[in-house]
Amino acid sequence: MVAKELISALIPVIHPTDSGAQALGLMNEFHLSQLPYVMDGKYVALLEEDDILDWDNPEILFENIPLNAFKPAVNEQAHIFDALKLFYEFKLCLLPVINKEQEYTGVITRENMIATMAQLNAVNEAGGILVLEIEPRDYSLSEIARIAESNDVTLLSVNTFSNPATGKLDVTLKTNRLELQSLVATFERFNYIIKHLFVEETGEDVLRKNYDLLMNYISM
Template structure:
């Protein structure tokens, strides 16, 4: 997934626009930044806080002084590059430009979240398993083989290094809700399970409901 595929329909600002109009658009689209564009060129990223400092909101934005960085992402940049810029610059909106610095549109934070949800199969039914391993012991081929041996498909795999322990946390999104067999195999291979989000096997759920019924009858 590349940057140009995430562009939203939010309008850009122009130097002749007033501070009042800029604030209205930011409020309408739930953003704290909007790009200013001149002759299809990205000029500046206008901040809500800077506009609030203006004494007269009816004066055009061209009367403001703009300095500092102008964050933008190239149109064919990967989704991860956009995420890095959002994080580095604490953005709510990220301009997308061509090699010739032509402005194409913006990526909003909501667009980015939606893209990552799709990228990580968030909407797909299935359980989640997380475990810790030493970085030197992380082998995706082995993890995939264990999943395959239990007739489980991995829809997404994410890793996170824990600076406090030096270990790597691995989170798997699977296509199955019943994961008892998979968990047993992971534990047999000495993987330390941290947490699991999955449905209980049907027979265990029926037994639990039966026990609750018996307890109720015995009251």
């Protein structure tokens, strides 16, 4: 997935003939603290609400104000991980997207980015989550996948995190199964350390819990 596939068509831009007050009004309307400044179709800067609030006169037009050089952007053909990196690095609420001619093509909103990352990591899919703690030199995705397949478990997503406190990798496996005890046992048999196990409740589990709560309430 590339950046241009995440563009939101709803976010306005600021032009040189707009005033600071107009920009603040749009930021308030769209619940944003940043908006792109575009001149002749070119992306010029990312305007910050706090900077405009510091103006002595918010009615001044942008064409009469020297702008800061804050200009984060991502190419429309870049992978979404490049966009995610900029969101994280600059704490953005939106990220302008440009083409190879530096022309403005739109923005990616933080909400779009979060929704896309959720889809990529299958967070809406039913299934348990298993976190392994592994020495970096011992990490083998092919072996992990083979162990999962031997238990008839499909890995919907795999994420790794280098834990600075331990120097080890936390490998998070999102699976398609709600019951993972057999998979856990197999990993332990291969000397894997199970750091965390998160299993969603089935409909039957939820029904039983609600029934028990009702019975406890009636007996009070």
